[in-house]
Amino acid sequence: MKKAIIRIPTILFVLITVSISLVLSGCSFRYIMHAAVGELKLLSNSVPIEKALRDPSLSEEQKERLLLVAKIKAFGESELGLKKTASYETAYLKSDQPPIYFLSASPKDRLSLVTWWFPILGKMPYLGFFDVQRAREEEKKLEAKGLDTFLGRADAYSTLGWFKDPVTLNLIKESSYSLAETILHEMTHATLYVRGQGEFNEGLAVLVGKEGSKLFFEKVYGPFHPFTIQAKNSLHDEEIFSGFLSSLIQELRQIYESPLSYQEKIAKREVIFSDSKKKFEALKEKLRTPIFLGYEQAPLNNAYIMCIGLYHAHFKLFLNVLKHNGNSIKEMLSFLKELSEAKGDMLQLMKGWLDTQQALGPRESRSSLNERANTAGTALPLTRPKSESRLHPVMQSCGIVK
DSSP: OOOOOOOOOOEEOOOGGGHHHHHHTTOOHHHHHHHHHHHHHHHHTEEEHHHHTTOTTSOHHHHHHHHHHHHHHHHHHHHSOOOOOSTTSEEEOSOOSOSEEEEEEEETTSOOOOOEEETTTEEESOEEESOHHHHHHHHHHHHHTTEEEEEEEESOEEOTTSSOOOEEHHHHHSOHHHHHHHHHHHHHHHHOOOTTOHHHHHHHHHHHHHHHHHHHHHHHHOTTSHHHHHHHHHHHHHHHHHHHHHHHHHHHHHHHTSSOOHHHHHHHHHHHHHHHHHHHHHHGGGOSSSTTGGGGTSOOOHHHHHHHHHHHTTHHHHHHHHHTTTTOHHHHHHHHHHHGGGOSOHHHHHHHHHHHHHHHOTTSOHHHHHHHHHHTTOOOOOSOOSSOOOOOOOOOOOEEOO
16 A cells, blocks of 8 residues: 555545435445444544643654644634534544545546536546445456446545534644544535536635645744745645646547547557656656655556646635735635535536636626626625524545555
């Protein structure tokens, strides 16, 4: 089992409370029981952070990170507008292994992740497992259907705020920066989650996790502290890798959407994959952190590319939306929550909004934009929703499982 370094902030996990409806929807009872038992194991063996701080097995540095958790949560709630939940008030210290394995799949000649439908969550582009052997069994079934697969592991998981997700031991053994990014990422999902739109949900959480961490460390430690510098470097690398990945995806789409035969598409994609490794080798000189070096180690296929694309392919789009909301995460979340009421593809709605913003110029207000949109019957909502949506949290660090 080999761990890659590309960070994929967390995945959402099946809720125990919807087990019965999952059975009715056709999801395997064995999978449901696996999820329920694994979740109950973590919850029942978690202890309040106050008690965890007295555990003699923890180093002083790990205890300092546990103490940091409450500060991160408070900052996210007060400064970033993230929803308050009961998650991360307990700690699971029984194992330092990442708690979740996740499995994704895609056709070999098309960039399209296989999805599984769950109540509340909608379509999900992966399955989560507490047991790697159970995940490998499912992977073999998907491979037997001729699909590309990717089996990875994540450092954290989310239950949409329905349960008190614990801080796991592997998180406090990582850096303080990684801890902050993970928690803020999770809190973003709990604040705004659009059913069935994985690229939007994960892309937004990546932006808030990274930008929010930078703001948190600037406030707590100052602009020149190593944690703050690390956060800034992570943002720098995210922009670079996002551009690289978007170009690769576009190149693959051109091949897959061409009239070539299946065999020709497979042959050409292997050339593209090989060339991308060479391009990445040159790109490495611009990177300031090891976060994306796992790309060199990855066995490339469509499932892997689409999996990391969920998190990283649209970063620049989210960054532009943030900039057009005064670089305020709180304002951006408020705007996106309103935009989600349009019930359309969020990425396309965001692109359309940005195009209109650029056409209007910097002097026109959002009210003016709405007036113009009204004439076309596509007005953006300007008022806050009367009630908060029931949403969820997420997981950190994508690893290749061999």
